[in-house]
Amino acid sequence: MDDFELDNKLKVIGVADHEQNSLVAAVQLPVGRFSDPPEFEGLCELTANLLTKGTENVPADAFAEECENAGATIFTDAGEEYCVLGIRMRAPSASSLLPLFAEMMNRPRLADEEFVRLQREMITSLRAEAVDPHSLATRHFYAELAGDKHPAGRLETVRSLKKITIRDVRSFFNDYFLPEGALCVLAGDLERPALKELATAHFSPWRGTSGKKAVIAPPLRIRPAAVRLIDKKDLTQTSFVVGHACPGEKCPEKNALLLANYIFGSGNFSSRLMARLRSAAGKTYGISSQLSTETDFGVFMIATSTQNRDLGEVLTGVLEEYRRFCKDGVTADELEKAKRFAIGNMAFQLEGIGNVVDKLLWLRFYGRPNSYIEKFEETIFPLDTTAVNDAVRRYLSPDHLIIAAVGKRAEIEPQLTRFGAVKHYHFRDKA
Amino acid sequence: MLLDGIAEKTLANGLKIIALKKTGAPVVSVQVWYNTGSSFETDGVRGISHFLEHMMFRGSRQVPSEEHARRINDVGGHCNAFTAEDVTAFTNSVPRDFLETALALEADRMDGLTFDPRLFETERSVIVEEYHTYMNNPVAKAFLEFRTGFYGNHPYALSPLGRIEDITSISADACRDYYRRSYAPDNAVVVVVCDADVKEVFDVAGRHFSEKNARSARAIPPADDHRDIRDQNRDAGRRMVRKVEFDVPVLVIGYPAPPSSHEDAVALEILQLVAAGGETSRLHREVVRRRSLAVMIGGMNHLLKHTGMSMFFAAFTPDVGAARVEAALNRELERIKNDGITQEEMAKVKNMTLTNRIFELYSADNICQRIGYSETVEGNYRLWVERLDALENLDLKKLVEVAKRWWNEENRYVLVLEPRRSNPLLYIGGLARRVSGLFGRRDAQGGAR
Numbered sequence: 103m104d105d106f107e108l109d110n111k112l113k114v115i116g117v118a119d120h121e122q123n124s125l126v127a128a129v130q131l132p133v134g135r136f137s138d139p140p141e142f143e144g145l146c147e148l149t150a151n152l153l154t155k156g157t158e159n160v161p162a163d164a165f166a167e168e169c170e171n172a173g174a175t176i177f178t179d180a181g182e183e184y185c186v187l188g189i190r191m192r193a194p195s196a197s198s199l200l201p202l203f204a205e206m207m208n209r210p211r212l213a214d215e216e217f218v219r220l221q222r223e224m225i226t227s228l229r230a231e232a233v234d235p236h237s238l239a240t241r242h243f244y245a246e247l248a249g250d251k252h253p254a255g256r257l258e259t260v261r262s263l264k265k266i267t268i269r270d271v272r273s274f275f276n277d278y279f280l281p282e283g284a285l286c287v288l289a290g291d292l293e294r295p296a297l298k299e300l301a302t303a304h305f306s307p308w309r310g311t312s313g314k315k316a317v318i319a320p321p322l323r324i325r326p327a328a329v330r331l332i333d334k335k336d337l338t339q340t341s342f343v344v345g346h347a348c349p350g351e352k353c354p355e356k357n358a359l360l361l362a363n364y365i366f367g368s369g370n371f372s373s374r375l376m377a378r379l380r381s382a383a384g385k386t387y388g389i390s391s392q393l394s395t396e397t398d399f400g401v402f403m404i405a406t407s408t409q410n411r412d413l414g415e416v417l418t419g420v421l422e423e424y425r426r427f428c429k430d431g432v433t434a435d436e437l438e439k440a441k442r443f444a445i446g447n448m449a450f451q452l453e454g455i456g457n458v459v460d461k462l463l464w465l466r467f468y469g470r471p472n473s474y475i476e477k478f479e480e481t482i483f484p485l486d487t488t489a490v491n492d493a494v495r496r497y498l499s500p501d502h503l504i505i506a507a508v509g510k511r512a513e514i515e516p517q518l519t520r521f522g523a524v525k526h527y528h529f530r531d532k533a
Numbered sequence: 534m535l536l537d538g539i540a541e542k543t544l545a546n547g548l549k550i551i552a553l554k555k556t557g558a559p560v561v562s563v564q565v566w567y568n569t570g571s572s573f574e575t576d577g578v579r580g581i582s583h584f585l586e587h588m589m590f591r592g593s594r595q596v597p598s599e600e601h602a603r604r605i606n607d608v609g610g611h612c613n614a615f616t617a618e619d620v621t622a623f624t625n626s627v628p629r630d631f632l633e634t635a636l637a638l639e640a641d642r643m644d645g646l647t648f649d650p651r652l653f654e655t656e657r658s659v660i661v662e663e664y665h666t667y668m669n670n671p672v673a674k675a676f677l678e679f680r681t682g683f684y685g686n687h688p689y690a691l692s693p694l695g696r697i698e699d700i701t702s703i704s705a706d707a708c709r710d711y712y713r714r715s716y717a718p719d720n721a722v723v724v725v726v727c728d729a730d731v732k733e734v735f736d737v738a739g740r741h742f743s744e745k746n747a748r749s750a751r752a753i754p755p756a757d758d759h760r761d762i763r764d765q766n767r768d769a770g771r772r773m774v775r776k777v778e779f780d781v782p783v784l785v786i787g788y789p790a791p792p793s794s795h796e797d798a799v800a801l802e803i804l805q806l807v808a809a810g811g812e813t814s815r816l817h818r819e820v821v822r823r824r825s826l827a828v829m830i831g832g833m834n835h836l837l838k839h840t841g842m843s844m845f846f847a848a849f850t851p852d853v854g855a856a857r858v859e860a861a862l863n864r865e866l867e868r869i870k871n872d873g874i875t876q877e878e879m880a881k882v883k884n885m886t887l888t889n890r891i892f893e894l895y896s897a898d899n900i901c902q903r904i905g906y907s908e909t910v911e912g913n914y915r916l917w918v919e920r921l922d923a924l925e926n927l928d929l930k931k932l933v934e935v936a937k938r939w940w941n942e943e944n945r946y947v948l949v950l951e952p953r954r955s956n957p958l959l960y961i962g963g964l965a966r967r968v969s970g971l972f973g974r975r976d977a978q979g980g981a982r
Contacts, residue, residue: 121557122891163822166812171877173884192888219822226828226848229780235669336778339665370611371590371602381599384658387666409665439607446609446628453558454895 103472104294108306112281115462116297117289119455125196125290126455128188129207130463133278133316134181136253136396144224144258145266147180149274150187151220154178156211160202165211174199176206182254183318183396184467190456193291196300200288204304212275217268225263235334235341235508236405238529242330242506243343243403245533246525253319254399259532277314281305287462289455319399322347324502329522333511334529340413340509344420345403348497350395351468358485358493359393361440365432366424367391367404369443374423375404385409385416397468402498410509414517417505421521425500431491445479535894536918539904540731544739546747547719551904551914552734553726555897559629561727562897564622565639566905568722569715571695572618572688572839573753580660580695581703581711583616587660588708589623590614591652593645598652601638608634616693619838620909626898629728633737639723640741643716646709653705660700667694671777672950676785679773679948680842683787685765688756689837717748724905726897759839762789763944774949781828781848784855785948786862788940790843793836794911799923800935801843805834806882807874808866809845813881815869816845820861826853830862838910843939855949866940873933883924890921 104116131150138145154176156162169176174191189203231237241257248255286305288297324347353359367375367390375389389406404424408416432440452458452475465474474481505521507514508529518524527533539553570582592598605612610627625635667673677692684690723742725734791797809816809832816830832845845866849858893899907917 122894124888124891163813163818170811170813171881171884173881173886173888175888190888190892192884192891219825222850223828226781226850230848232780233671233778336671337669339662339669369606371599372606377599380659382655384655385662387659387663407666407669408662439603443606443609447611449558449560449609449628450611450626453560453897454892456892456895 104298105472106298108281108302110281110306110308111283112305112308113285113466114298114301114305115285115287115466116294116301117287117455117458117462118292118294118297119289119458120291121455123193123291124191124455125193125288125292126188126190126459127200127203128186128287128459128463130184130186130285130287130467131279132184132283132467134183134185135258136182136317136319137278138253138256138258140250140256141262142266142270143256143262145270145274146185146278147258148220148224148263148266149271149279150178150180150185151224152212152217152271153187153206153210153275153279155216155220156213157202157205158209158211159205161211162213162216165202165206168202169199172199176203183316184463186463188459196290196292200300201304204308207279207305208308210275212268212272214268217271221263221266225260228258228260228263233334233529235337235339235407238332238334238508239341239343239405239506241533242332242508242527243345243504246328246330246504246506247325247345247347247401248322249325252322253317254322254401257533276310277312278316280310280312281308282311285463285466287459289459318397321349321399325504327502327522328504329518329524330506330527331511331515331518331524332506332508332527332529334508335510337509338409339407340410340507340514341405341407342413342417342505342507343403343405344417344503344505345401346499346502346504348393348395348400348402350398350400352397353400353497355489355493355497356395357482358490359497361437361444361482361485362432362490362494362498363391363393363402364440364443365436366427368393369440372439372443374427375420378423379406379416379419383419385412385419389420410513413507413509413514414520417517417521421500421503428494428498428500431494432487434487437485437487437490441482441485444482448475448478538731539914539918542735544718544743546743546745548721548723548742548745549908550723550725550735550738550742551908552724552731553900553904554729554731555726555900556728557895558897559728560897561627561629561632561635561725561729562901563625563627563632563635563639564724564901564905565643566620566622566722566724566909567716568619568720568909569621569753570617570619571691571693572756572759573715574695577699578703578707578711579691579699580693581699581708582621583693583695584656584660584700584703585708585712585715586614586616586621587656588646588648588653588712589642591656592647592649593642594647595641595645596638598649601642604634604638610635618689618693620906622905624898624902632725632727632729632734636723636725636738636741640745643718643721643742643745646712648705648709650705653708657700657703661697664694664697664700671779672783675775675777675948675950678775679785679787679946682773683842683946684762686758686760687762687765687840688759689840711753714748714751714753718742718745719747720752722905722908724901724908726901726904762840763941771945772947772949774951776953777950778953779950780952780954782851782855782952783846783848783950784858784862785844785846786859787842787844787946787948789944790834790836790841790939792839793841794838794913794916797935797939798836799920800927800932801834801836801939803879803882803924803927804869804874804932804936804940805832805843806885807878808832808869810882810885815865816862819865820847820858824861826858826861851952855951859947863942866936870933870936870940873929876929879927879929886924887921
């Protein structure tokens, strides 16, 4: 691997990998949806997507042709605190497509008609999600957890997408899509000097400064427990999300928390939640917990669906398991298995250059050295029950839970009232 | 070439083992594909194949309930399973050192399930929950109804999900009987992709599977009425319109398609890519970009062992209307049928297919899945391996014949999903756009269109 910086301050990693005759180029920009201005949620994603619709010299149709005729695929992923734009191709296409990709990053076309089309596409996608019970539950959960002052509580809506103009996109691009602070990873079937030469030749012309800093969401203040019921009459099942805020990536006990989460809910059939609610009780097709972390802010959430008539029983089961977990922690046997999973699973996270690129981007954004992967086993292995249970007691608590349940009100309301004062919504209401 | 290293061996009991050594990430993929699925079922037990798939995780003489998955997880791996119309497959991905663990577990449950009554009933509840998950998705629910109409009296008419009245009444005895008649070495293929010599794979697999007995009970016969669905005279039911709790109008068009092993299958795949694959496809260019009739458009061929569906779908806004989208889509397909495709389009499809193949080959799981599917559903894994060669040998003129044969108007089935709640004012922007288009627009660079 080669690690270097261009004179425009773009950091570059070149990874020579000769398993297949392919190449992946990905650029990570340290800006995500948390930097969307209030009432303009969706701006970052729209901007990232619009970049892929042509360059100053190459209109959208011709751009798509050049990529697809070579069998290449452009991809974008706009996250909370960073976004990634990339291209997958066969290695022989590098000399023609890498310059095009670099031009896309530096001088995208940002055409009016492409903007209009993309805006419509995003609005349509959002409308398609608008009636999905799990999406609704998640949206309401975040709105209750974070409110509208914290970026995590401000999700894109049809209204916010419609408010965005092409001028906003161009301005956002000029402010944030810049080489300084960005990272480019080139991985594939080329020798290291060739990768370095390509990166230098094609990405050095990328210029621009703005002084604008993207938003890193602050930690969430603990909010009071709350219960939201979102009424959707046609449902025979209720989808619900329950959880609370937790620390972010910078937390020194992050790995301990990940192991704890695996044991509690993310370890599939090995988890406590699945053992109780699916395997023993048959009350759900699937239940899981996740630790979703950004730099300084994170969320711990449990999600599942169950038939309306069983909501009370399932929610009681979830909360009982969670209280027991927070009080008693993990056992030595559970921890051993969780560590073995974490260590063994790393091989899958590095299978193929696509996964290698993703991993490198993640490592670098959170300031972890490349050696993090080689030393992963050494980092995980020493964590004992004391360390993990200390982290559990410090950061996980059943005292301030937010519950968001989407189901048929007439059937689920009586079951929800035992969990707290219920706030009522219709599924068409703004979260 | 990586795939040149695929080797196969058939044991005395009929079990076929297909193995490939793949270096790179130190992982192993072990999959077992059983030649049984929903098309083998009869009334009263619709959904039994899927039920059995679930029970495969619920305990055997040697391995307690859920312990298969836990043992796989404990070594850092993951496992899963799925039931389809023609096959039921069980997948395991583990780090390199645990090849034998995965093979031993699969061998154990091939003939060792215990069907504990209490666990059977609990799993029934889980399957009912899964059923409700689909039924609470209005688009999925409508599509299930559509496919039933599409396939008519064919054994593929019902999805592997089955019928709720059968799911709630299937007995453990019926399931056990189905298991004995379907799950046996002479009705299965084991596929292994890993960083080990194929000889080692055959040795380890042989140790665990050789003692298994071929079926002594009468096999479940495949359905004997895999008729050509084009011959079914069903004018009524070719067009389905449903109002659904979903905010985006959707159009689906389905054509009866050939079996996956048919000589037309590769050609149809090329046609599908030209018609609907990517932003440079015919449909995207014309229906989305030039005429702004659809917001998104796509397609896929779902080819099964005996027949299938070649389908196209579009999402659009209510101000447009399904009829206009359908007409535009049909027009493009007619153009392909009349004029064929260009050399440039053919070259593009070849490049797309080659690039996809290259990226597929990174993943042991993917390779395993492709081999398993091709062997059991297409009849020979070499059909997948040699697909790129088959592309090279295709004659453009033949593509026109294939398009005319399968994208035949007389056989077309249409599904229109209309939002139950539709307020045209929500789409006033679309109306304005269509009017303004009459007067020309300019892009950011000042160029006129």
